[in-house]
Amino acid sequence: MIQNIADLIDSGLSANDFETAGSAATIKSALNSLSGHEDSKNKLDSLIAKYNIPENLFKGGCERFTKSEILKYTPQNWREFVRARHSVRRFKDSIISREIINEIINDAKYYPSACNRQPCRVYYSTNPEITAKILRNCDGFVSGAGGVHNCFIVTCDRSLLNQAELNDQELLNSGIFLGYLVMSIHAHGLGSCLFQFLQVNRRQELIKREFGIKSSEIIAAFVGFGELEDEIITACAQRRPNIINVIE
Ligand SMILES: Cc1cc2nc3c(=O)[nH]c(=O)nc-3n(C[C@H](O)[C@H](O)[C@H](O)COP(=O)(O)O)c2cc1C
Secondary structure (H helix, E strand, O other): OHHHHHHHHHOOOOOOOHHHHHHHHHHHHHHHOOOOOHHHHHHHHHHHHHHOOOOOOOOOOOOOOOHHHHHOOOOOOHHHHHHOOOEOOOOOOOOOOHHHHHHHHHHHOOOOOHHHOOOEEEEOOOOHHHHHHHHOOOOOOOOOHHHOOEEEEEEEEHHHOOHHHOOHHHHHHHHHHHHHHHHHHHHOOOEEEEEEOOOOOOOHHHHHHHOOOOOOEEEEEEEEEEOOOOOOOOOOOOOOOOOOOOOO
C-alpha cells in the first residue's frame, strides 16, 4: 500500500490528493495503533518526507463523538419531510446557480459507501443547450422534457472499487448516493426526478465521450431538478402497505 502511494505520485497524482495524502494518513494511523512494524513505519515516514505529503490535510484512524453531538441535529419533522418529497417532472424555467448546485452535491457527499470509497461523481451544466443535450440521452421517460432545465448525470467510478466489488457495488453505491442527492435537492427547497439509465445502453461510451466522463465510470442515472412551480402535478405514488417482515 505504501508503494502504491509512491506509484500514484510518480504517475502524476499530486501529493495533496485524497488518494495519496488521505491514504498516507489512514496507513499512518493504522500503523501507529500497532506495536512493532518498524520497517513499515520508517518506510511511510520516508515516503512522506520524500514527496512532501501533507500530514494534516486528511484524517485517518478513529474519531470520537458524544451521543449528544450525533443527536443534536435530528430533524424533528423528518417524517413529514420525507413524505413531502415527490418526483417532479416539470419545473419553472430557471437555471439553478452553480453555488446552490455545488452545495446540494457537497451535502449529498455524506452518503455511506463501501469502504468509504466514495465512487460516485456528478456532472452538470448551467448552459441550457448542453442540459438539453444531456436530457436527450435519458433512457427513462422524461415526461414533458421541455419542463426540465437542470440535470445531473450521476456516475460511479469502477476503478475505485476492487474486482470483487464490481457489478453489485457500483449500482448499490450509486443508489445510496442518488437517495442522498434527491433528499439534498429537497432540503434546498427544489424538486427532482430520477431518470433511468439502462446499463445495456450501447451509446454509453459515446455519451461519456461527449460529456467528458472518464472511461472507468458507468452512468448510474440522470436526475432532473429545478425550481418548483406554484402548483405541482405528480403521479400518485402509493406506498405498499406491507413491506415489513418480523422474523420470530
Ligand atoms: C432508479 C429509478 C429510476 C427512475 N426512473 C424514472 C424515469 O425514467 N422516469 C420517471 O419519470 N421517473 C423515474 N423514477 C421516479 C419513480 O417513478 C418515482 O420515484 C416513484 O414513482 C415514486 O414516486 P415519488 O418519487 O414521487 O415518491 C425513477 C426512480 C428510480 C429510483
